[in-house]
Structures are given as structure tokens and as C-alpha cells.
Amino acid sequence: MTELERDIIREILNIGLARAADSFAVIAQERVLLEVPNIDLLMSDDIIHRVRDYQGRHVAIQSDIRGDFNGTTLMFFSGEHVQRLSRVCLRMQTSETLDLNELQESLLLEISNIITGALVTQLANILKANIYGAPPTAPRGDLAAHLQSLLPEQQLQPLIFSVITQFSDRDNTVELPLMLFFDRVTFGKILDIIRSYDFLGSQMSA
Numbered sequence: 572m573t574e575l576e577r578d579i580i581r582e583i584l585n586i587g588l589a590r591a592a593d594s595f596a597v598i599a600q601e602r603v604l605l606e607v608p609n610i611d612l613l614m615s616d617d618i619i620h621r622v623r624d625y626q627g628r629h630v631a632i633q634s635d636i637r638g639d640f641n642g643t644t645l646m647f648f649s650g651e652h653v654q655r656l657s658r659v660c661l662r663m664q665t666s667e668t669l670d671l672n673e674l675q676e677s678l679l680l681e682i683s684n685i686i687t688g689a690l691v692t693q694l695a696n697i698l699k700a701n702i703y704g705a706p707p708t709a710p711r712g713d714l715a716a717h718l719q720s721l722l723p724e725q726q727l728q729p730l731i732f733s734v735i736t737q738f739s740d741r742d743n744t745v746e747l748p749l750m751l752f753f754d755r756v757t758f759g760k761i762l763d764i765i766r767s768y769d770f771l772g773s774q775m776s777a
Contacts, residue, residue: 572762577610579765584608584751587693591686595747598682600659608751618752622714625748630669632683633710636691638702640760642753643718644690646683652747656682676709683707686749698764718752 572580588605596603622645625631629647636642648656650667653675657663660678671679684707691704753761 576762576765581608581610583697586697587690590693591689594685594689598660599656626714630671630679631710631714632679632707634683634687634707635705636702637705639700640702640753640757642751642757644687645750647748648679680707680709
């Protein structure tokens with residue numbers, strides 16, 4: 572992947588994530604700032620370590636991307652996010668906690684569904700791909716086990732494409748980490764689409 576191709580992928584994701592940020596702002600009833608996504612090609616062990624680090628401090632919600640692409644999104648909600656969203660959306664006064672009741676878990680699942688849906692819709696439109704987001708789940712136990720289907724076989728170079736970004740509101744800068752994973756085959760498809768024509772000239776002006 573060249574630097575130009577990396578920049579194009581980052582811009583594609585910026586467009587999709589901007590729509591997702593708008594969707595989240597409506598839910599949270601606050602202005603949401605989106606950081607430019609960081610695109611990493613990581614060793615499998617590095618990915619597992621990073622996911623486990625987030626999982627130890629957040630509630631994780633997973634949504635798979637299906638169709639022409641094979642991927643997964645993970646959203647991580649902090650205890651402060653749970654408290655704020657419970658107050659705004661459920662009119663529920665609660666402490667900062669990662670122990671969710673049924674209503675709180677349903678709320679986070681719906682938020683993830685809206686944000687992932689906005690992102691996937693934009694990616695499908697820009698890349699002309701038939702993809703959709705599966706209903707989100709709140710995985711139990713070690714998240715790394717849920718990512719095994721995206722990790723390459725041992726005989727392949729253990730690299731995977733991931734995007735890590737954060738949504739923040741202006742006053743409190745509460746981060747909402749979002750990780751986007753694609754397997755090697757999907758990553759190759761995305762690069763083939765970009766290389767097939769003048770992507771910046773034809774798509775970004777649309």
C-alpha cells in the first residue's frame with residue numbers, strides 16, 4: 572500500500588465516520604468531534620493486546636460487516652459514557668459503571684447499530700460494494716476469541732487492517748473508541764477498487 576492509497580483509504584473512512592459522528596451527536600444531544608482515523612497494519616498479537624486493553628476499561632459492542640467485505644466493528648463505551656447516555660436517553664440517574672442493566676445494554680446496542688449502519692452505508696456507496704452491518708452483540712468473555720475469524724492462518728504473514736478513531740464532545744472530551752477490522756481478503760478488495768480507476772477524481776467529487 573502506497574502513501575497515496577493510505578491517504579485515500581483514510582479519506583474514505585473520514586467520510587463514513589463523519590456521518591456516524593452526526594448520528595451519535597443526535598443520540599447524545601451534544602456536539603461530537605471526530606478525530607482523524609489512525610490506520611494500522613498490525614501483527615495479530617498487537618491487535619489482541621490492544622483489544623484486551625480497551626476491554627478492561629470499557630463495555631464492548633461488536634457488529635460484523637458482511638456481504639462483499641468481511642469485517643467487524645468494535646465500539647467501546649466507558650463508565651462515563653454509560654452514565655451520560657443513561658441520563659440523556661433513558662432519563663436514568665446512575666453512577667459510572669460497566670455493569671449494565673437490560674435497558675442500558677439495549678441502548679448501547681442500538682447506538683452501535685446506528686453508528687455502524689451509518690459507516691457501512693457510506694462505505695458501500697463510496698466503494699460500490701454490497702455490504703451491510705449485522706445486528707450488534709455484547710460479547711461475553713475474551714474479545715480476542717471473537718476476532719479469530721479475521722486473523723490470518725499461521726502460514727500467512729500475520730497482518731490485519733484496523734482503523735482506530737475516537738468521538739469526543741467539546742466540553743468533556745469523553746472518548747468513544749471505535750475499531751474497524753477487515754481481513755486480508757477484504758483489504759485486497761478495497762485496494763483493487765482504489766487502483767481500478769481515478770478514485771479521487773471520480774468518487775470524491777460525487
